[in-house]
Amino acid sequence: MAPKILGTQHLDRFTRGLPLDFFVCFSAGAALLGSAGQVNYSAANAFMDGLMQARRAAGLPGLSINWGAWAEVGMAAGVDDRTKAQWQASGIELISPTEGVALLFQLLPQAAAQVGVLPLNWAKLGQSGGGVVERPFLRDLLTTREAAPAVAKDAILPELADAPAGDRLGLLQTYVQAQVMRVLGLGAAQAPDVRQGLTDIGMDSLMAVELSNRLQAGLQQPLPTTLAFEYPTIVALTHFLAEEVLHLGTAEVEATAVAPTSRDESPELLAGLDDLTESELTDSLLKELEEAGY
Numbered sequence: 664m665a666p667k668i669l670g671t672q673h674l675d676r677f678t679r680g681l682p683l684d685f686f687v688c689f690s691a692g693a694a695l696l697g698s699a700g701q702v703n704y705s706a707a708n709a710f711m712d713g714l715m716q717a718r719r720a721a722g723l724p725g726l727s728i729n730w731g732a733w734a735e736v737g738m739a740a741g742v743d744d745r746t747k748a749q750w751q752a753s754g755i756e757l758i759s760p761t762e763g764v765a766l767l768f769q770l771l772p773q774a775a776a777q778v779g780v781l782p783l784n785w786a787k788l789g790q791s792g793g794g795v796v797e798r799p800f801l802r803d804l805l806t807t808r809e810a811a812p813a814v815a816k817d818a819i820l821p822e823l824a825d826a827p828a829g830d831r832l833g834l835l836q837t838y839v840q841a842q843v844m845r846v847l848g849l850g851a852a853q854a855p856d857v858r859q860g861l862t863d864i865g866m867d868s869l870m871a872v873e874l875s876n877r878l879q880a881g882l883q884q885p886l887p888t889t890l891a892f893e894y895p896t897i898v899a900l901t902h903f904l905a906e907e908v909l910h911l912g913t914a915e916v917e918a919t920a921v922a923p924t925s926r927d928e929s930p931e932l933l934a935g936l937d938d939l940t941e942s943e944l945t946d947s948l949l950k951e952l953e954e955a956g957y
Contacts, residue, residue, distance in 0.1 A: 668707050687771070733759075
């Protein structure tokens with residue numbers, strides 16, 4: 664944040680007396696659309712946008728370009744292929760260096776103080792969930808809401824409403840698992856274990872936000888962005904959504920609970936623990952760890 668703000672301030676201050684032809688700032692689309700987990704980055708770029716507006720108002724040259732992600736060079740070049748595929752799936756395209764340089768020279772002589780260069784697939788963007796189509800900045804650009812029902816058709820609510828009570832938790836868990844797979848970019852043959860930690864299978868903070876947005880759009884309920892960390896497995900997340908968000912009822916949840924899949928969760932192994940002394944519990948735990956190879 665500091666290099667962008669202080670650097671731009673210094674350049675502005677120390678060139679005020681120079682007859683500049685151009686004063687160009689490379690801002691980012693994050694200043695226009697926001698970027699989860701990057702509030703400092705978004706704010707710093709927004710500062711540059713505002714300073715260029717002030718320079719133009721003072722009769723000085725100034726242009727701030729809100730670039731989208733560039734291919735091959737820049738920060739996006741270090742992003743892995745899976746993340747790039749997720750961007751593309753949500754409607755975010757990349758700018759090739761050749762296109763970017765050509766656009767830069769096209770923008771230099773125009774009169775605006777700020778221009779966004781964001782190659783977006785509007786149809787996919789409208790389907791990406793998370794209230795994107797409701798953002799004021801995009802509302803006028805997304806001139807049709809035809810894309811919005813695509814989110815709804817993937818929703819689980821109608822299916823849950825029509826299903827017998829005993830089947831609802833299973834349907835919800837399948838839906839949650841499908842959303843996790845989409846966020847992680849997993850294929851049909853790569854379904855994760857529903858009891859495995861989400862971070863263990865590759866989910867990071869930005870993916871967690873995307874998962875929350877997808878579930879929020881499908882369930883039509885407000886959800887915290889930290890959902891994947893507060894309920895770190897598909898099973899835990901499903902139970903939270905069933906009980907606290909959709910209010911399916913504890914009886915329904917218990918009736919359709921996933922059967923234990925490991926010896927640690929076996930009722931037979933848990934039986935009688937209350938009767939053991941602290942020393943016996945410690946010995947039992949050490950034995951389990953030794954057998955597990957720790």
